[in-house]
Amino acid sequence: MAKRDYYEILGVDKNASGEEIKRAYRKQAVKHHPDKEGGDEAKFKEAAEAYEVLKDSTKRKQYDQFGHAGAQQGFGGGGAHGPFGGGQGGFEVDLGDLDLGDIFGSFFGGGRQRAGAQARRGRDVETRVTLEFKEAVFGTEKTIELDLEDICTHCKGKMAEPGSSLKTCDTCKGQGQVVQVQNTILGSIQRATTCPTCHGAGKVPEKPCIECGGKGTKRAKQQIKVKIPSGVSDGNTIRLRERGEAIGGGAKGDLYVHVQVRPSREFERHGHDIVSAATIDMIDAALGTEIEVNTVDGKTKMKIPAGTQSGQTFKLSGKGVPYGSGSTRGNHLVDVTVMIPKKLTTKQRSMLEEFNKSSKKGWFK
Numbered sequence: 117m118a119k120r121d122y123y124e125i126l127g128v129d130k131n132a133s134g135e136e137i138k139r140a141y142r143k144q145a146v147k148h149h150p151d152k153e154g155g156d157e158a159k160f161k162e163a164a165e166a167y168e169v170l171k172d173s174t175k176r177k178q179y180d181q182f183g184h185a186g187a188q189q190g191f192g193g194g195g196a197h198g199p200f201g202g203g204q205g206g207f208e209v210d211l212g213d214l215d216l217g218d219i220f221g222s223f224f225g226g227g228r229q230r231a232g233a234q235a236r237r238g239r240d241v242e243t244r245v246t247l248e249f250k251e252a253v254f255g256t257e258k259t260i261e262l263d264l265e266d267i268c269t270h271c272k273g274k275m276a277e278p279g280s281s282l283k284t285c286d287t288c289k290g291q292g293q294v295v296q297v298q299n300t301i302l303g304s305i306q307r308a309t310t311c312p313t314c315h316g317a318g319k320v321p322e323k324p325c326i327e328c329g330g331k332g333t334k335r336a337k338q339q340i341k342v343k344i345p346s347g348v349s350d351g352n353t354i355r356l357r358e359r360g361e362a363i364g365g366g367a368k369g370d371l372y373v374h375v376q377v378r379p380s381r382e383f384e385r386h387g388h389d390i391v392s393a394a395t396i397d398m399i400d401a402a403l404g405t406e407i408e409v410n411t412v413d414g415k416t417k418m419k420i421p422a423g424t425q426s427g428q429t430f431k432l433s434g435k436g437v438p439y440g441s442g443s444t445r446g447n448h449l450v451d452v453t454v455m456i457p458k459k460l461t462t463k464q465r466s467m468l469e470e471f472n473k474s475s476k477k478g479w480f481k
Contacts, residue, residue, distance in 0.1 A: 119184050122166035130180070134171060141167035236292075236316050236366025238265065238333075241359075245342060245373050249380035253390075253412050253437050255346035259339055260373070265361040266336045268328035275332040275364040276321030283322050285314035292318040317365040332364020342373050346438040347388070350377035382410060388437045388446025393453065396420060401454040411435045411448050418450060426454035 123130050126140040141163055150157035169175045245258050267273040276282055284290040288311035296307045310316045324330030340359060348354075352375045360369030384391045394407055404422035408415050413435060420430070429451050436446025460468070 120162070122170055122179060125162055125166040126170070137167065137170050141171075236363050238361040238363035238366065238369035240369040240372065241361055242372045242374065244376055245344070246376045246378060247344065247348070248378055249383055249385075250412050251344065252348050252350070252375070252377040253346065253385075255348070255438075255442075256344045258342045258344060260342060261337060261339055262371075263335060263337050265333040265363070266338060267362045268325060268332055268334045268364075270327035271325035271332060273332040273362065273364055274321075275317075275325055275328070275330045277323040277325050280321065280323035282319035285311060285318055285320050287311050287313035288318065290318040292316040319365070328364075330364070333362045340371065344375070346442050348375050348377075349385075350375065383412065385437065386449075388439050389449055390436045390446065391449045391451060393451045395453045395455050396424070397455050397457070401425070401452075409448070409450055420452065424452060424454065426452065428452050 123132070126137060126144060128136055128140045132140070144163035145160065148156045148160040148163060150160055169179050241262065241264060243260060243262060245260060247256065247258075268275075271278060274282070285292075288294050292311055292314065293308040293316070294311050296309065298305050298307055311318075314320050321330050325332070328334050340356070342354060342356065344354070354373040354375065356371040356373065358368040359371035362368045382392055390412060392409065392411075394409060396405065396407065400420065401424045402422065404424070405420045406417055407420055409418045409432065411432065416432065416435070418430060418432060429449050432448040432450065434445050435448035438445050457464075
């Protein structure tokens, strides 16, 4: 199977700078590392080989001129004994100029853990609220009911029976984490995981709460009021900080409320503007008239000038959707359709024919 182009492997242009190549390799290393869940050892090695060549100006020049055959000259003829060596065609990978703590810290958790227990935080929760068209335009307040883990009222979330205290977790010695050592192709790597005994709190109750069993939380129905701002759109999300699920000894998670707006039968929304339709007959279009338009603020009068054509749009300023601080609003646009009668009486036809004869330029010209 033919080797892939090194630039293609790292996802960079052939004119990429050394720094761009380094960043691209860092990204690939994190994504494909074999000790990460979902990692791909073959792609990790492939990226490492590409980086080994392209980071070196001499090897890169040979590769640009002769392709893979030229690049192999920089590896020497024998088998290598680097992290990917051990057989014919192997090679040494120099990772000395990359910060391995930065590369692997995101999924191994080692090397840069701060002392003390991890900050504990409850689970984030997502829900949905459905609004009528005008509620989305002007804003409203909705009450939603959710079944969530809430602070235990008996121990006030402290996990311990009132009158007793917390003690340092014997498993993690108050760190909230336990460290495991993994032997990988890069050597021994430390991996920190949440302590299974204290669940990251670093402390455990001397006498667990009799109501919640030492969790610090109990499941309960909650009535939550959600203030919907004016001008919210279908698909928007409102974040309520610390209104999600509780956790013993830590902060609550957040509540994310996804907004769904029911479509209106008479209005459409285009950004901050509201659009509706109106139909007038051809005589009113020719002579001009005044019509009544229904807006989100109620009914209002709008003048139709003489000579209006079907498909023209008229604007009612400041009758649209509020935005910014809410004091500024979009416009209400009215799309006008001129209705042509399908049937005429004998008298109507005669009048129109007479008008047409008397007009040198023809009807509406």
